[in-house]
Amino acid sequence: MSGPLEVENLHAFYGTSHVLFGINLTVHPGECVCLLGRNGVGKTTTMRSIMGLVPARDGRITYDGRNLSGLPPHEIARSGIGFAPDARLIFPDLSVRDNLEIAIKPPLASGTLPWTLERIYKLFPILKPLEANAGGYLSGGEQQMLTVGRALMGNPTLLLLDEPVEGLAPVVVQELTQQIIELKNTGISILFAEQNLSFATQVADRAYIIEGGRVRFDGRLEDLERQPEIKAKYLMI
Amino acid sequence: MPTDWGSLLIQLFSGLSRAMMLFLVSSGLSLIFGVMNILNFAHATLWLLGGYITFSIYTLLAGYYGVSILLLAPAVVAATLALFAIGWAIERTLVRRMYGRELPEQLLLTFALILIIGDLIRLFWGVQNLRIVLPIEPMPVLGSFVNPYLFFIIAVGLIVAGLLWWFLARTRTGKIVRAAVYSRDMVSALGIRIPNIYALVFALGVAIAAFSAGVFLPIIPIGLGMDMDLIVQCFAVVVIGGFGSIVGTFVASLLVGIVYSFSILIWPDGALAIIFVILVAVLIWRPWGLFGTEMRF
Numbered sequence: 001m002s003g004p005l006e007v008e009n010l011h012a013f014y015g016t017s018h019v020l021f022g023i024n025l026t027v028h029p030g031e032c033v034c035l036l037g038r039n040g041v042g043k044t045t046t047m048r049s050i051m052g053l054v055p056a057r058d059g060r061i062t063y064d065g066r067n068l069s070g071l072p073p074h075e076i077a078r079s080g081i082g083f084a085p086d087a088r089l090i091f092p093d094l095s096v097r098d099n100l101e102i103a104i105k106p107p108l109a110s111g112t113l114p115w116t117l118e119r120i121y122k123l124f125p126i127l128k129p130l131e132a133n134a135g136g137y138l139s140g141g142e143q144q145m146l147t148v149g150r151a152l153m154g155n156p157t158l159l160l161l162d163e164p165v166e167g168l169a170p171v172v173v174q175e176l177t178q179q180i181i182e183l184k185n186t187g188i189s190i191l192f193a194e195q196n197l198s199f200a201t202q203v204a205d206r207a208y209i210i211e212g213g214r215v216r217f218d219g220r221l222e223d224l225e226r227q228p229e230i231k232a233k234y235l236m237i
Numbered sequence: 238m239p240t241d242w243g244s245l246l247i248q249l250f251s252g253l254s255r256a257m258m259l260f261l262v263s264s265g266l267s268l269i270f271g272v273m274n275i276l277n278f279a280h281a282t283l284w285l286l287g288g289y290i291t292f293s294i295y296t297l298l299a300g301y302y303g304v305s306i307l308l309l310a311p312a313v314v315a316a317t318l319a320l321f322a323i324g325w326a327i328e329r330t331l332v333r334r335m336y337g338r339e340l341p342e343q344l345l346l347t348f349a350l351i352l353i354i355g356d357l358i359r360l361f362w363g364v365q366n367l368r369i370v371l372p373i374e375p376m377p378v379l380g381s382f383v384n385p386y387l388f389f390i391i392a393v394g395l396i397v398a399g400l401l402w403w404f405l406a407r408t409r410t411g412k413i414v415r416a417a418v419y420s421r422d423m424v425s426a427l428g429i430r431i432p433n434i435y436a437l438v439f440a441l442g443v444a445i446a447a448f449s450a451g452v453f454l455p456i457i458p459i460g461l462g463m464d465m466d467l468i469v470q471c472f473a474v475v476v477i478g479g480f481g482s483i484v485g486t487f488v489a490s491l492l493v494g495i496v497y498s499f500s501i502l503i504w505p506d507g508a509l510a511i512i513f514v515i516l517v518a519v520l521i522w523r524p525w526g527l528f529g530t531e532m533r534f
Contacts, residue, residue, distance in 0.1 A: 051426050053422050053425075072425065072431075072432075073422065073426045073431075074425045074426075074429055074430050077425075077426055083426045083427075085423065085426075089422070089423040091415065093419070101412075102409065102412050102413055102416055102427065103427045105427070105428045151427075154428050
């Protein structure tokens with residue numbers, strides 16, 4: 001079991017504009033935590049800062065006891081964090097299989113069951129018959145599953161999912177919800193960003209509501225249910 | 238204008254061999270831009286350096302063993318390896334500082350490299366043109382004579398193009414390079430040590446260019462300033478083919494090489510102009526090149 005992800009007082013800029021104003025959050029081992037908030041409130045920037053893709057101006061990010069601040073993305077990935085960005089960024093002229101194989105990275109802890117092509121195809125059966133197809137010719141849902149599968153091939157202990165169900169058809173959202181719950185049951189820690197409260201309540205243990213680059217609510221989703229004024233103020237209901 | 242089949246055929250072969258050289262130099266230029274977003278203006282100057290190093294090694298060997306085409310092979314291999322090492326060192330020390338910078342800054346660095354390497358060449362090899370003279374008998378083809386070495390160049394060019402294709406399509410590192418053309422951030426976020434990929438792409442691109450310079454020594458003398466003529470044509474090739482696309486670079490090399498070769502027959506002074514007319518036409522029709530894709534970061 002790995003240690004927690006801890007983000008303290010994270011400030012980040014997008015170009016010249018200040019986007020994050022001191023974000024604090026924690027993901028405990030095995031937990032599934034959601035960043036809730038409308039478009040443009042800083043969810044993606046938070047994810048990208050954790051991954052080292054957006055430099056943090058101030059603050060501290062640690063994972064599993066290791067200080068990640070200032071490390072390049074490949075070092076952060078190597079400390080056990082997998083990333084599925086909202087833009088998906090499937091390599092379009094590589095086949096589905098190549099997209100997965102390129103991401104292979106051995107697990108950090110010995111004794112963990114490593115992810116293999118077979119395990120990915122078992123979790124996302126839809127990908128198996130497509131394995132020779134180019135990544136650029138997949139549907140949105142297939143691309144999203146491939147994005148998650150690609151992140152898993154690196155055997156992360158923490159998975160960052162940026163809006164995994166955004167723009168997908170309701171049936172596909174249902175399918176992916178089940179798959180993410182299945183994934184959660186493997187014991188992996190998950191931090192995901194979401195605008196959609198119903199998806200979040202189905203999978204997350206805890207949520208942070210972000211608005212204007214600050215955390216406005218921190219607690220269990222049941223507690224959020226009892227505070228309709230917060231939902232109305234910060235979320236699209 | 239000569240219209241007999243023999244001279245048209247000669248022009249075709251010389252166009253094809255020219256296309257091979259354009260491809261070998263442009264493929265590196267295109268990959269370096271595709272993966273790192275760096276326009277390496279010094280690419281052809283490193284090509285030229287490769288040619289001079291090949292010349293010196295060959296001359297040294299020929300001094301011991303006598304003039305022979307076989308001695309060209311070890312000279313070319315040694316120069317290719319030398320330029321791979323030089324390319325790696327340049328990327329690690331200088332070019333890596335330019336990632337994410339604006340084009341004018343990249344231009345300053347790579348233009349400085351052109352001047353520095355050019356002066357080093359002047360210092361070590363002097364200003365006169367150099368060539369390797371090999372006793373090669375011209376071959377009669379349809380009533381004209383063709384230098385059979387052109388066939389060798391075309392074959393070698395195709396083999397290297399095939400190897401490069403194999404590397405990009407079949408090896409894990411090659412697939413990572415293609416993925417990096419699409420998104421460096423994503424490749425890096427997968428835990429792949431992207432700085433090593435950058436160094437490899439730069440070194441490989443420069444090495445392939447050096448290889449082509451060596452292979453061409455028996456038919457064209459090398460001299461200062463040739464890098465400038467070549468880089469301009471290579472930029473045309475890469476833009477026509479589409480930055481980052483190896484297939485596009487190959488097709489555009491064939492197009493530019495052959496068109497240039499026939500233009501010389503018809504309108505010698507306008508050969509380069511015709512290339513640029515094609516370039517402009519492609520840019521209007523498909524701004525991202527024949528085989529390129531619209532840019533992403």
